[in-house]
Amino acid sequence: MAHKYYYDTGEEKIGPVTGNELVQLRAAGQIDSKTWVRREDSETWRPLASVNLRQEEEEEANPSLWRLLTRNMPVSRIILMVSVLVVFLLLVLGVLSVAWPFILVLIICWFLYRAIS
Numbered sequence: 001m002a003h004k005y006y007y008d009t010g011e012e013k014i015g016p017v018t019g020n021e022l023v024q025l026r027a028a029g030q031i032d033s034k035t036w037v038r039r040e041d042s043e044t045w046r047p048l049a050s051v052n053l054r055q056e057e058e059e060e061a062n063p064s065l066w067r068l069l070t071r072n073m074p075v076s077r078i079i080l081m082v083s084v085l086v087v088f089l090l091l092v093l094g095v096l097s098v099a100w101p102f103i104l105v106l107i108i109c110w111f112l113y114r115a116i117s
Contacts, residue, residue, distance in 0.1 A: 003056055004040040016040045019053035
C-alpha cells in the first residue's frame with residue numbers, strides 16, 4: 001500500500017496524494033523542494049527535499065521482519081516471546097548436556113536392533 005501525503009501550499013493544506021503525484025507536482029512546478037509535506041499517518045511536517053519518496057515506498061513494499069512484528073504485535077509481547085524461547089532453549093541444552101550419554105546409548109541400541117532384525 002503506497003503512502004499518502006499532505007502538502008502545504010502556504011495558503012492551504014492539500015491531500016492526501018501519493019508519492020508519485022508529489023513527484024509530478026514538483027516536475028510541473030506546482031510545488032518545490034521547500035514545500036512542507038507530511039505522511040498521512042504522521043503529524044510531522046518536513047520539507048519535500050528531506051523526504052526520500054522512493055526509499056519510503058520500498059520500505060513499505062518490503063518491510064523488515066521487525067516492522068512486520070511490531071505492526072501486528074506490541075513490543076512487550078515480542079520481548080516476552082523471545083524470553084520464553086531463550087529459556088526453553090537453555091532448558092533443552094541443559095537436559096542434553098546431562099543426558100547425552102543416555103541418548104547415545106539408546107541410539108546405539110536402536111541401530112543394533114535394526115541391524116539384527
